[in-house]
Amino acid sequence: MSDQRRGADRLPREYLKIGSALVLGAAMAMLDATVVAVATRTLAEKFGSTLSAVAWVSTAYLLTLSVVVPLSGWAMGRFGGRRVWLTAVGAFLAGSLLCGLAWSVPSLVAFRVVQALGGGLIQPVGQALLGRTVGPRHMARVMAVMSVPMALLPVLGPAVGGLLLAELGWRWIFFVNLPIGLLAIVLVRRWVPAVEGMAGRGSSGGAARLDVRGFALIAPGLASLVYGCSAAGDHGGFGAPAAWLPMAGGVALLVAFVFYSLRTKVAPLLDLRLFANRAFSVAMLNALLLGATLFGAMFLLPLYYQQAHGFSALRAGLVLAPQGVGTALSTFVAGRLTNRVGPRVLVMAGTAGATAATVPFALVGASTTALSLAAPLFLRGLGLGLVMAPLITAGYSTLRRESIAQATTTFNILNRVGGSIGTAVLAVTLVRGFGDGAPTAAKVASAYGTTFWWALGCTAVTLVAAAFLPGARAMRAALAQAAPATPSGAEDRESAAAAA
Structure with a gap:
């Protein structure tokens, strides 16, 4: 070099x-x-x-x-x-x-x-x-x-x-x-x-007005969808009126927001035209699926150790340490290699590793020990650590700087919606796995094993979406066209009026 x-x-x-x-x-x-x-x-x-x-x-x-x-x-x-x-x-x-x-x-x-x-x-x-x-x-x-x-x-x-x-x-x-x-x-x-310069489409030198109509659609839409997903876990299924009614209302409002945003002549709250960018749209799809995988597992893993092994919340958190250590280690590798090998290879490798490491959890039984799951947890952490940084980089790599604020908002919305849906699916599966009667050790193990199969399937779907992320050549081309950043940020410093 x-x-x-x-x-x-x-x-x-x-x-x-x-x-x-x-x-x-x-x-x-x-x-x-x-x-x-x-x-x-x-x-x-x-x-x-x-x-x-x-x-x-x-x-x-x-x-x-x-x-x-x-x-x-x-x-x-x-x-x-x-x-x-x-x-x-x-x-x-x-x-x-x-x-x-x-x-x-x-x-x-x-x-x-x-x-x-x-x-x-x-x-x-x-x-x-x-x-x-x-x-x-x-x-x-x-x-x-x-x-x-x-x-x-x-x-x-x-x-x-x-x-x-x-x-x-x-x-x-x-x-x-x-x-x-x-x-x-x-x-x-x-x-x-x-x-x-952090405003989205429609900002011509000055700040755009708040898109009140768009906000009136997307805010209650997201809140209803998230609440419905939460209610599904609490009421044992998506068929409960407390779950499907707010979810249906939320989806209807979000669909209305999409049509409104694509047709309005004012600056929309979210610039959905960014999805015309292939790298961005694929990264956002992966963000949605990754949210389901990450948040779903964060809900399921501590519960498993507390119910199946009788651990306290404190001990359950400590038992999950191998996953955190694995994630911390692999993030350094991901950060150094993203620009060199491209997001596709890293995200696919990380997702495949996390999927394989979830298999032992899907096979748990009444006699499974916490110690035997330490190595799979570490490997799962290694896989997850290869995903996040390359994914965000892929989403931003082909965008103009003034679009980054809109892109970040979209990423966080999709990541949270994916997390709500993933957590709800796993919660419903777990509740149904317990069924009626006393929760014996065998029944608890079976319920969690079935639920972990669903978690594994969700991770595997993410692997398919990751195959469409940019490769090394596309990443190098995008970075070559990107304007270099300056630590001082002098070219982007706020105007005197905004700072006053």
Whole structure:
């Protein structure tokens, strides 16, 4: 490799600083979700409430996320990416403080909505800021660095939650966000450049108006779809009126949004014309399927260890450590190889590895030990770690920089919808597997084995979609045409009016 090529591939230190600052916010939001899930039973006991009522602490958060995420692209174009990110983290911290001071379940649910108003913007806006600042050439390697803590958080979350509940009390599962978020704000203000030009189609130098009609269709559409998927798991199937009615209404609203967005003459909330780009559309399809695979497994694996092996939430999280370690290791490989071998090879290899490593879980029996599943967990983590960074890079590689905000919003919406659908399918399958009667060890093992077969099938479908991602030649051509990013971001700095 020539010195010129080696210099072009070297990752500037400024990009690592930008990625580290932005990942703190995303890690804070993800840690909060994991810790709160562990505390459900404790919250019910402290407030003298039922588990179904306390479940709205998480449900209200998820529904609010569905409403807020579609606004991220417009908000970045209107106010500037860095300003929106800082405001989102501030709202999340305010909500965390209020949650820690809550005096009842209704007050806690209301304050979780405040949290979600910020939490729904942190990840898509941070991802867009990263893409706009570092550019497609370095995107995979920076994403790999950011993915390491994100891979470990599902393992650390239950442990952190258990320790906080045992030593400091339930209020600290929310107060713990305050120092993390404040540090993230300080670092982003110091290291992340303010960039403009993050609006989508229809933004001619200035910020587009909010597409109110589009928002009135997509926000309730997504919320209804997510709620219906959640209700399907709670009511034992998609045939329950509580599940299929909101799902049908959500799908109808989303279809109406698609027709409206393609015909409107104003700047739409989401630029669906980006799907005319083959690399982008294939990457978004993979994002949808990957969401189902990742979130479905995150729901199923801890439950398996708790019900089939009798582990506590803390111990179940620690047992999942091999998967987190495997993911953290392979993300470095993915980041270094994406530009060289292309996303297709890495995503297919990672998906195939994750699929094969899921087979032992589909074959579990009453005598299966947790130790015997440690190696498959590690291999599954290795496979998953090869997927995310190449997938995001493939989606951004052929887009103009001003389209990245819209692309990030679309990616996050599809990833969350896929996660809701995947989790619902696995939850329904698991409930039906238990059937009636006492849950004997054999019945529990059989129910989880059947459900893991469904998880394996979902992962295998992702393998088919990955075959259509760009190869090495297409990736090199896209990167050659991409404008080089500058760490200072001077060419994209916000106007004086926006900064005032």
